[in-house]
Amino acid sequence: xxxxxxxxxxxxxxxxxxxxxxxxxxxAGIKAxxxxxxxxxxxxxxxxxxxxxxxxxxxVAAAPVQVSRRHLEVSSGSESYGSARAFICTSxxxxxxxxxxxxxxxxxxxxxxxxxxxxxxxxxxxxxxxxIGTRLPVDRIVPQIADLVSSGLSNPPGGLIDVAxxxxxxxxxxxxxxxxxxxxxxxTALTVSGxxxxxxxxxxxxxxxxxxxxxxxxxxxxxxxxxxRPVVAASWNQISVDGDTSTNDTxxxxxxxxxxxxxxxxxxxxxxxxxxxxxxxxxSLARQQASDGEGATTLITCTVTGAIDDxxxxxxxxxxxxxxxxxxxxxxxxxxxxxxxxxxxxAHLPDAAVLELGGxxxxxxxxxxxxxxxxxxxxxxxxxCGTLVFAGQPVDFDPTAVRGQMDAAEISIEVDLxxxxxxxxxxxxxxxxxxxxxxSAYST
Amino acid sequence: xxxxxxxxxxxxxxxxxxxxxxxxxxxAGIKAxxxxxxxxxxxxxxxxxxxxxxxxxxxVAAAPVQVSRRHLEVSSGSESYGSARAFICTSxxxxxxxxxxxxxxxxxxxxxxxxxxxxxxxxxxxxxxxxIGTRLPVDRIVPQIADLVSSGLSNPPGGLIDVAxxxxxxxxxxxxxxxxxxxxxxxTALTVSGxxxxxxxxxxxxxxxxxxxxxxxxxxxxxxxxxxRPVVAASWNQISVDGDTSTNDTxxxxxxxxxxxxxxxxxxxxxxxxxxxxxxxxxSLARQQASDGEGATTLITCTVTGAIDDxxxxxxxxxxxxxxxxxxxxxxxxxxxxxxxxxxxxAHLPDAAVLELGGxxxxxxxxxxxxxxxxxxxxxxxxxCGTLVFAGQPVDFDPTAVRGQMDAAEISIEVDLxxxxxxxxxxxxxxxxxxxxxxSAYST
Numbered sequence: 094x095x096x097x098x099x100x101x102x103x104x105x106x107x108x109x110x111x112x113x114x115x116x117x118x119x120x121a122g123i124k125a126x127x128x129x130x131x132x133x134x135x136x137x138x139x140x141x142x143x144x145x146x147x148x149x150x151x152x153v154a155a156a157p158v159q160v161s162r163r164h165l166e167v168s169s170g171s172e173s174y175g176s177a178r179a180f181i182c183t184s185x186x187x188x189x190x191x192x193x194x195x196x197x198x199x200x201x202x203x204x205x206x207x208x209x210x211x212x213x214x215x216x217x218x219x220x221x222x223x224x225i226g227t228r229l230p231v232d233r234i235v236p237q238i239a240d241l242v243s244s245g246l247s248n249p250p251g252g253l254i255d256v257a258x259x260x261x262x263x264x265x266x267x268x269x270x271x272x273x274x275x276x277x278x279x280x281t282a283l284t285v286s287g288x289x290x291x292x293x294x295x296x297x298x299x300x301x302x303x304x305x306x307x308x309x310x311x312x313x314x315x316x317x318x319x320x321x322r323p324v325v326a327a328s329w330n331q332i333s334v335d336g337d338t339s340t341n342d343t344x345x346x347x348x349x350x351x352x353x354x355x356x357x358x359x360x361x362x363x364x365x366x367x368x369x370x371x372x373x374x375x376x377s378l379a380r381q382q383a384s385d386g387e388g389a390t391t392l393i394t395c396t397v398t399g400a401i402d403d404x405x406x407x408x409x410x411x412x413x414x415x416x417x418x419x420x421x422x423x424x425x426x427x428x429x430x431x432x433x434x435x436x437x438x439x440a441h442l443p444d445a446a447v448l449e450l451g452g453x454x455x456x457x458x459x460x461x462x463x464x465x466x467x468x469x470x471x472x473x474x475x476x477x478c479g480t481l482v483f484a485g486q487p488v489d490f491d492p493t494a495v496r497g498q499m500d501a502a503e504i505s506i507e508v509d510l511x512x513x514x515x516x517x518x519x520x521x522x523x524x525x526x527x528x529x530x531x532x533s534a535y536s537t
Numbered sequence: 538x539x540x541x542x543x544x545x546x547x548x549x550x551x552x553x554x555x556x557x558x559x560x561x562x563x564x565a566g567i568k569a570x571x572x573x574x575x576x577x578x579x580x581x582x583x584x585x586x587x588x589x590x591x592x593x594x595x596x597v598a599a600a601p602v603q604v605s606r607r608h609l610e611v612s613s614g615s616e617s618y619g620s621a622r623a624f625i626c627t628s629x630x631x632x633x634x635x636x637x638x639x640x641x642x643x644x645x646x647x648x649x650x651x652x653x654x655x656x657x658x659x660x661x662x663x664x665x666x667x668x669i670g671t672r673l674p675v676d677r678i679v680p681q682i683a684d685l686v687s688s689g690l691s692n693p694p695g696g697l698i699d700v701a702x703x704x705x706x707x708x709x710x711x712x713x714x715x716x717x718x719x720x721x722x723x724x725t726a727l728t729v730s731g732x733x734x735x736x737x738x739x740x741x742x743x744x745x746x747x748x749x750x751x752x753x754x755x756x757x758x759x760x761x762x763x764x765x766r767p768v769v770a771a772s773w774n775q776i777s778v779d780g781d782t783s784t785n786d787t788x789x790x791x792x793x794x795x796x797x798x799x800x801x802x803x804x805x806x807x808x809x810x811x812x813x814x815x816x817x818x819x820x821s822l823a824r825q826q827a828s829d830g831e832g833a834t835t836l837i838t839c840t841v842t843g844a845i846d847d848x849x850x851x852x853x854x855x856x857x858x859x860x861x862x863x864x865x866x867x868x869x870x871x872x873x874x875x876x877x878x879x880x881x882x883x884a885h886l887p888d889a890a891v892l893e894l895g896g897x898x899x900x901x902x903x904x905x906x907x908x909x910x911x912x913x914x915x916x917x918x919x920x921x922c923g924t925l926v927f928a929g930q931p932v933d934f935d936p937t938a939v940r941g942q943m944d945a946a947e948i949s950i951e952v953d954l955x956x957x958x959x960x961x962x963x964x965x966x967x968x969x970x971x972x973x974x975x976x977s978a979y980s981t
Contacts, residue, residue, distance in 0.1 A: 152912035153882030190878045190914060192930030225875025226931050294862060294879065335861040336780055337876075338883045417779040417861070418738055418976055425977030431669025432781075434634045435738065438597030439782045441888060444907045463888045463907015468596035470634060486636030487670050526970040532862055533869030 098384045098392050098503050100270065104377045108253040108269035111284040111309035113137050113349025116252030117245040118259035121237040122230055123223070124185035129259035131234060132182040133241050134252075134305060134347075135210055141168075141176040142349045143314040144218065145321035147329075148172075149342035150298045150446060155189035156199040157219040158343060164203070167215040174318035178212040179242075180345060182303065183234065184260050184290070185223040189340040198229045205235040209242035220303045220343040222262055222290060253307070257288035260303055263387055263531065264292050270377035274310070274370035276353075277362035283310045283352045285370040291382035292389075293532065295334035296415065297325075297342055298447055302382060304329070304344045306374055309352030310367050316359050320368045321346045326451035328375035330443075331407055331519040333415040334386035335528070346371060383414075383520035384503070388528030392503040393423055393521040400515030404442060404451060405466045407517035412440035413506060414521025423504060424523035428495040430475050430482040433506060437473070440466040472511030478504055542828045542836050542947050544714065548821045552697040552713035555728040555753035557581050557793025560696030561689040562703035565681040566674055567667070568629035573703035575678060576626040577685050578696075578749060578791075579654055585612075585620040586793045588662065589761035591769050592616075593786035594742045594890055599633035600643040601663040602787060608647070611659040618762035622656040623686075624789060626747065627678065628704050628734070629667040633784040642673045649679040653686035664747045664787040666706055666734060697751070701732035704747055707831055707975065708736050714821035718754070718814035720797075721806035727754045727796045729814040735826040736833075737976065739778035740859065741769075741786050742891055746826060748773070748788045750818055753796030754811050760803050764812045765790045770895035772819040774887075775851055775963040777859040778830035779972070790815060827858075827964035828947070832972030836947040837867055837965040844959030848886060848895060849910045851961035856884035856910075857950060858965025867948060868967035872939040874919050874926040877950060881917070884910040916955030922948055 100106045110116055114134055121131040136142040146165060148158045168175035181202055188195045199221075203214040210217070221229075246252060257267035268290065274283040289304035312320075325344060350356075357363045384392035395413045400406035413419060416436035422429040441463055442448060448458035475483040478498035482490050498504075544550045554560055558578055565575040580586040590609060592602045612619035625646055632639050643665075647658040654661070665673075690696060701711035712734065718727040733748035756764075769788060794800075801807045828836035839857045844850035857863060860880035866873040885907055886892060892902035919927040922942035926934050942948075 150909065151879060151882040152884075152909060153878045153914055187875070190875055190927065190931070192915065194930065225873075225879060226927075298883075337860050337862045337879065340879050340882060416781050417972075418781045421973055421976035424973065427977070429669075431631070431634055434597045435595060435669060435781065435784050438595040438784060439742070440596075441907070444885060444909060459904075463885070465594065465596060465888060470597055471636065483634065483670075486638065487634070524973055524976075526973045528861075529865055529868065529968055529970045529973060532865035532968075533871065 098380060100377055101373065103272060104373050105271040107271055108257050108288050109271050109284060109286045110253045111286055111307050111349060113309050113351025114307055115246035116256050117241055118255040119237045119241045119245055122233040123183055129255065130184045131237050132256040132259045133238065134180040134256065135242065135246060136178045136349055138351065140350060141178045141216060142347045143312055143317045144177050145174045145314065145317040145346040147321060147325050147344045149339055151338050151340045153190060153340050155187050155221060155341040156191060156195040157188055157221040158341060159196060160199045160203060161218045164215045164218055169314055174314040176314060177218045178216040179206050179210045181206050181217065181219045182260055183221045183229060184262055186221065186227050186229050187223045187225045187341050188221045188229050189225045191226065191228055195228065198231050201231050202234060205238045209239045218345060222303050222341050225340060253286060253288060260288065260290040262290065264290050265385055268378050268381040270374045272370040272373045274366050276366055281353045283308055285374050287374040287378050289378040289382055291334065292385045293335060293387040294337045294339040295332060295382060295386060296336045296338045297329045297332065298338045298443065302339060302342055304378055306346045306371060308348050310348045310357055311350035311353050311355065312348045312357040312367065316364060317346055317348055320371055322450050323452055324372045324375045327372065328379040330447060331411055332379045332383040333411060333521050334383065336415055380520050383522050386522035387531050388525040389522030390525060391423055391523040393506065394503060394518065395506045396518045397508045397510065398516045399510040399512055401513040402515040403517050404448060404453060406515040407519065408442050408466050409437050409440040409508065410517050410519035412436050414519045417524055420521060420524035424525050426496045426499045428477045428482060428492055428499065430477060433475050434483065437508060438468050442466065468510065469512060474509040474511065476507040542824060544821055545817065547716060548817050549715040551715055552701050552732050553715050553728060553730045554697045555730055555751050555793060557753050557795025558751055559690035560700050561685055562699040563681045563685045563689055566677040567627055573699065574628045575681050576700040576703045577682065578624040578700065579686065579690060580622045580793055582795065584794060585622045585660060586791045587756055587758040587761045588621050589618045589758065589765040589790040591765060591788045593783055595782050595784045597634060597784050599631050599665060599785040600635060600639040601632055601665040602785060603640060604643045604647060605662045608659045608662055613758055618758035620758060621662045622660040623650050623654045625650050625661065625663045626704055627665045627673060628706055630665065630671050630673050631667045631669045631785050632665045632673050633669045635670065635672055639672065642675050645675050646678060649682045653683045662789060666747050666785050669784060697730060697732060704732065704734040706734065708734050709829055712822050712825040714818045716814040716817045718810050720810055725797045727752055729818050731818040731822050733822040733826060736778060736829045737831040738781045738783040739776060739826060739830060740780045740782045741773045741776065742782045742887065746783060746786055748822055750790045750815060752792050754792045754801055755794035755797050755799065756792045756801040756811065760808060761790055761792055764815055766894050767896055768816045768819045771816065772823040774891060775855055776823045776827040777855060777965050778827065780859055824964050827966050830966035831975050832969040833966030834969060835867055835967040837950065838947060838962065839950045840962045841952045841954065842960045843954040843956055845957040846959040847961050848892060848897060850959040851963065852886050852910050853881050853884040853952065854961050854963035856880050858963045861968055864965060864968035868969050870940045870943040872921045872926060872936055872943065874921065877919050877952065878927065881952060882912050912954065913956060918953040920951040
């Protein structure tokens with residue numbers, strides 16, 4: 094299995110468990126296909142790992158999201174970071190909109206995992222994906238958890254690959270990325286390795302679809318959360334497959350500390366180096382999710398420059414890759430720049446929580462949330478696959494040549510707003526007949 | 538040609554020119570098909586008509602939108618109401634993103650129309666629809682305007698039907714609705730008759746796709762604007778075909794005054810009766826647009842009750858009919874209530890301009906714009922085609938029976954949030970392979 098689009102520079106195309114973790118997957122009978130659907134990651138050693146988390150902002154949050162928030166709060170007083178000793182991911186059943194019974198199911202899995210690992214249930218975290226409204230087959234999963242922890246986590250390098258595969262639902266291929274972090278102080282080399290799944294109901298707002306990002310860095314939970322927030326704002330919050338934000342979106346960034354004795358401190362070159370590693374892995378995973386969008390054949394990368402600030406640039410880029418009409422035009426290899434302009438003209442800043450995640454001051458975020466991005470059309474420049482097609486007014490270009498350039502696994506749309514220094518990017522995919530077919534016959 | 542869905546009670550299924558107007562259409566060579574593509578409506582008599590208007594909030598506003606806003610401002614000092622003597626609609630070319638040259642083209646059409654009618658260019662208003670980024674064939678259109686005004690407006694009852702047909706682009710059928718307004722004071726019976734076109738790039742925000750709504754009522758422009766605003770908020774701003782807000786959305790509500798000598802005054806039962814007539818026509822046209830969405834086979838009507846207020850109810854209803862996944866599920870006749878819940882959980886209030894259009898105080902609108910709608914899942918109830926499928930938790934129901942009920946031209950989704958007295962509705966359509974095919978091969 095290979096990714097459809099090349100990995101960005103500095104990111105390795107595999108999943109490799111960093112020091113301090115064991116991981117593995119098993120078949121628990123959740124997926125109708127009978128494929129592996131249960132993943133467990135366990136923290137080695139006597140100390141729990143530091144964890145930073147982001148979750149969906151969908152008001153219909155799934156049971157694993159509710160339970161994980163509560164467990165983090167027990168460990169730290171915050172829902173967005175804390176510590177944990179074990180993680181579980183179930184695939185094939187979202188355990189969303191299942192009421193109190195669904196929460197009890199999720200707690201039963203936490204208890205089983207805690208018993209197998211030898212920790213408190215509150216030291217476990219969970220994520221889940223699949224059909225909304227169905228119950229987890231708890232009786233089938235619980236024995237598999239015990240077996241997996243006792244004997245199924247024996248192959249550390251391959252364990253994370255197994256997790257990447259078991260997380261998948263409608264994904265056509267697993268998603269992974271690994272970065273090496275050379276600490277500026279020369280003390281050690283760290284690993285950041287992430288896995289993720291997509292690929293429908295993808296329009297993350299504040300959080301994302303499922304992803305684990307693991308590192309052997311030693312870093313406190315609060316600093317880990319400070320690293321995760323801008324990374325999510327620039328990566329997963331900038332992808333869209335179908336405009337629907339899932340009930341289950343979850344990212345866990347987990348640091349085992351096994352790579353060094355001295356913790357990484359806030360404001361140091363080492364913290365910056367770790368952030369860059371996490372960002373590279375997150376960006377790669379987000380691109381893999383967008384390129385593997387349900388029914389998709391083409392990754393759309395939109396880069397916006399010349400915005401008033403980065404927030405407006407990101408909003409415009411995201412609006413463009415989210416446009417159904419632009420997505421259909423890309424599918425038809427149609428350099429329809431009118432749809433790029435129209436989508437740019439519809440861009441609005443996201444809600445306050447998303448703006449704050451990206452680093453905006455909360456008072457300003459409240460005032461700017463949901464406001465339209467002003468566009469000065471005469472200053473706009475648009476290029477498709479490197480060919481200038483609009484510069485304040487229509488530009489003569491050879492559509493046949495651009496169609497030829499668009500016949501690729503990844504196409505680029507570059508927009509310069511001509512208003513300032515803000516820049517941002519977003520990733521999407523084409524809209525195809527296969528998306529409709531896949532989603533017309535999914536559930537019951 | 539018949540509408541796919543029945544007209545609501547109290548609305549007649551035809552277009553009929555109210556007293557005080559002449560109208561007609563001609564072939565000006567804008568559409569590649571050679572079909573009629575130029576429409577003109579002229580106000581009879583010595584007095585101009587009162588006009589209320591709403592336009593797209595897309596920041597890339599088309600030239601006809603820019604020119605019409607300026608002309609209204611000349612007549613009244615406001616962009617949202619004024620007076621006018623003639624209207625032009627061109628179809629097949631949006632005249633959007635065409636720069637200064639496109640504005641000059643539009644002004645040339647205004648001058649030609651004014652010369653033919655015998656008024657000032659600023660007493661004309663325009664709307665346009667079609668491909669973004671192409672120029673109007675002004676040289677071909679100008680002589681047709683003169684011919685049409687001098688000899689083509691001779692058949693008043695049929696004239697508005699011709700306009701309804703000539704406006705269409707990817708529409709499969711023209712859209713019209715007529716209501717009779719019996720004034721409570723018994724003085725006269727008025728007519729409100731509207732025409733509209735769709736059916737792609739339909740996700741109106743503040744305004745709508747193209748529509749003319751004509752009446753023979755005598756009413757001042759300011760009051761007409763007060764009538765139009767809540768009507769648009771409840772009708773056109775509640776439909777979605779593909780999530781893309783057009784660059785050209787325009788509604789003109791035009792009152793000739795030919796039906797009575799005494800003007801309708803603010804706060805009277807007569808003003809209320811007129812509002813109800815306009816609202817009935819607007820709701821019918823919006824439903825026709827949604828049901829004829831590109832590639833669509835099914836109208837989705839979503840009714841939300843039990844919200845904190847009507848604004849939140851409308852936001853939830855619109856979020857549900859806008860969900861790609863729910864739209865695909867309806868296409869597959871899949872009673873996938875999980876996608877209803879997920880879409881409800883993603884609802885956000887619109888931006889401040891849209892909230893103010895719906896009647897919210899501007900200071901409150903600024904604070905609430907873009908905020909998420911809080912959803913208390915245990916209180917939620919969802920019905921599909923009248924069958925309860927969720928009541929705080931999954932409900933046992935016969936999916937085969939519901940699939941059978943969904944095999945209809947219109948399907949209903951009812952959501953009760955259990956939180957208050959707010960209610961609202963929204964209209965959408967299913968997402969089909971045909972939508973993708975149509976939009977993969979549209980332009981160049």
